[in-house]
Each structure stands twice: as C-alpha cells, then as structure tokens.
Amino acid sequence: MLEVVGIDAGYKDLQALWGVSLRVNEGELVALVGPNGAGKTTTLKVISGLIRPTAGNVLLDGHSLIKEPPHKIVELGVSQVLEGGRVFTGLTVMENLELGAFSAKARKGRAENLERVFALFPRLKERQRQRAGTLSGGERQMLAIGRALMSNPRILLLDEPSFGLAPLLVEQIFRMITEINKQGVAVLLVEQNVRAALELTQRAYVIENGRVVGEGSGEALLSFESIRSAYLA
C-alpha cells in the first residue's frame, strides 16, 4: 500500500536520508527503529509531505505523494502524529479532535470517528471540554493519536508515542496501537524503545545514519546479534 523508494532528503546542507526504502502493506503494523538522529523522524516527515525529498519517491497505491502538500496527503489517508503529540494546548480536547476531521471528506464521518476515538480513549470523552494544555503527558499522547484517527486514515504514522511516558502508560499506549491496527489501520511506528516496538510488530526496519541496514520480522530482528548488542544490551 505505502512504498518509500530510494529517498534522499535532508535539511539545508545536511543530508539526513540516503536511499531509504521501505514498505507498509494494507493493515500491517511495521516498526522503524534505530538510534537517535538516524533519520526516523525525517522519514516520516517525507511521507507526510513536511519535508520534500531530493531523490526517490513515496507511493500510496502506486500514486506519488512527493508533489502533494501535507494537507492533501492527509486526505489521501495518511495521518501522522508528531513526536510529543503536539496537541493544540490553547484549544479544548474537543476542538483538537474536531480539527482532526478538517477535510470535507473527513467531516462527513466526524460523528462516527469521534465515537470510535472515545471508545478507544474513554478518558478523552471525560475531558472533552478541558483545554488540552491541562492534560497529562499520557493523555496528550492519547489526544494526538485520537486526533489523527479523526480523518479516518488508512495508515497512521506514529513518531515515538512512548517518549517521556511512564512504563505503565507506555504499555497502555502500545495496547491501543495494537487495537487500532486490529481495526484495519496500517501503522508505521517509529520507536527508540526497540524491544517494545519489535515485540509489537510483524515487521521492522532498522535505520542507522540515514540508511536502512536491516529488515525482518520483529522476532528475527530481536535475535540479530548486532541489534541485540546495539539496542537491547
């Protein structure tokens, strides 16, 4: 469904990605793991259109995304949650969710998607009138994911959803991600928490210094000697 083919990309003079390729199939849960600064976030931003690649292509069902603006890519069914969630703290929980269904297409399914988000995250329903700035870190992450689901995406790009959260909350967030995936949404999960990510996913890519250096099932990668020594020691 989603294919990243030989992407080069970077910031000004600094090239961050070198021929990155990866693939996410319909309904799949795929992890992209690697150390800090390896290019995980950049890869997601290229897919969602925030960063233009200098070479290569991003294809959704064979349709190229690299010339499309970010808001158009959302309409096509790709929804990204930025690192740290980045909820609109000055707006209420409900307003944040409403904005997740901004496109005309998403607006039609708003009530239905809202119900689905509230079913996944009952806490958000309780707090819908509160300003998002008053939420805890875990709740903000839930809101960010819920907000991204409001456009009824086919694929969800998650950037470090566990970052800065207490272990118990991390477990809860990961359970929710599995649940969302079971509902038919493909997920590309970027994580530094390598063990948790690899245990969760069917397939994973390992990225280092802007290059994909390994691919395989989560279990297979877990037993890779280089990965064990680099990330799990």
Place this chain on the structure above:
Amino acid sequence: MLSAVAQNVVFGLLVGGLYGLAAVGLSLVFGVTKFLNVSHGELLMLGGYAAFWMYTLFRVDPFFGLPLVAVLLVILGFILYRLVFVRMTKLNDESKIRNTMLVGFGLGIIFQNVALRLWSADQRGITTTYSSQVLKFLGVRFPVVRVASFLIALVVLVALHLFLKRTYLGKAIRATVQDWEAAALLGIGTERVYLISFVMGAGLAGLAGALVSVGYSIEPSMGLEWTLTSLIVMVLGGLGSFVGTFVAGLLLGVTQSLTFLWLGGTYREVVALLLFLLVLVVRPQGLFGVKEG
C-alpha cells in the same frame, strides 16, 4: 477637575477601541503567519481615504460604507499577499519577521507617497450632518460619531471572536497560530489559512481607518504612528488573546488621554512607551497572553 478626568477617560476609551481594532488586525496576521506587516498603518490610512472619498464624491454615509471599505482592503490585501508576501511563507520564523518588516517598510513608503501625490498632505476628515452631535451624561460629553465608531469596533471584535471560537475555519486559524506543522498534518491547508488571515488583517485595518476618518482625522503620514500603536497594543495585550488586545487598546487610550491631561501632550508617547516597557519587563507574555506550553 473630576469631570475633566472623567471626560478624558471617556475620550481615551473611545479612541482606545480603535487602537484595539487596528491592533487585532496586526495581531491576527502576526499570530498566524509570523509576518510583521509594518505597512499595517498605511493600510489603515488607505481605508480612511477610501471612506473619505466615498463620502466626498458619492455621498456614501461612512458607516454604511464600512463593508465596502473592508472589501476594498481585503482585495488590496489579497493582491499584496499574492504578489509579495507569499514568497516569504516558506522562510523560518526569524527571517520571516525580518523580511516582512523590510518589505512592509518599503510598501509603507510607497503607499504614503502615492497618497501624498493623489490627495496632498492635508489633514482630512469626514464631516457628516450628524458629526457635531454630542450626548451629555453626568456632565461628560460623548460625541455621537465616536461612540458609534467604538460600538462598531466592539461588534467587529465580538464577531471576530465568535468566528475564531465557533467556526471550523476559525479553529483551524487558532490551531495554525499554535503549531502550523501539526495543523498541516491534520489536513489544514496552511497556505490557505495564511492567505485568509492576511486579507482579514487588511480588512480590519481598513475598517479601523474608515472609523478614524469619521471621528478623527486622516493624513498620508499617519501610517507609522498607527503601526507603532498597534504593535504596542499587540504586545501589551499578549499574542493569541484578541480580547486581551482590545482591552490593551482601551488601556493605552486611557493612559495617553490622562497623560495628556496631567502632563501635557509632550509626554503622551513617552508614558505609552513606558507602560509598554513595564509590561515587557514584568509580564513578557503580555497582560492577557498565555505562556508557552
């Protein structure tokens, strides 16, 4: 003495409402696009002349002509955005502020000189049949046109507030103010939001200018002073709070007016700038602004 104070407070409030209206336009544009359009005051001046000539040539009542002035300035804003400002949307925030300031100064000089050539340096003002009417209440005078201007400014601000709070587009604008990247990732077309905010800012400047031309006077060189006043009010009130901006406008109006009464005209700007510095030192986020995070 007491009545003189009350009178000056009233005059301060009445002009302060227009400060608020002008500043809200600047603040809306700056908040969304991070464009510091220092030709905002010149747009206000052009709005004033539009109202003046509509009245002088076609006898269009300045209050009924307001929507037309707003439309004219929105069109001008659209042209300016498409021709000039759109080129700066992709810059980082710091270069955006720097470049738009330079461009704004240039545009301001152009507008000022065009106005000078077309309409001369004379001070102008709209004098309608009802311009001299004054209401008296407890010995305090309320000039009718200024009261009407103040009320219109208030209505426009309430409408703007409701637009930003209640409508989808308004919420998208507030979201873009806070985090354009996150907004773009929700399917909000940020380029469109930038354009809409920019033309709304121009429209608000036009409305303020038209109201200034009825209750006060206009001249080609007025722009810079209005830009500075708007900037001061914007910072006083705090970014992201349009109600705060309006209240800050009132505060500045009253401060200037009382300074004028007690210290004389020379100190009017000084005290305003002192107030500005004081707020920056004590509450850098502005009187009503929310802290980051």
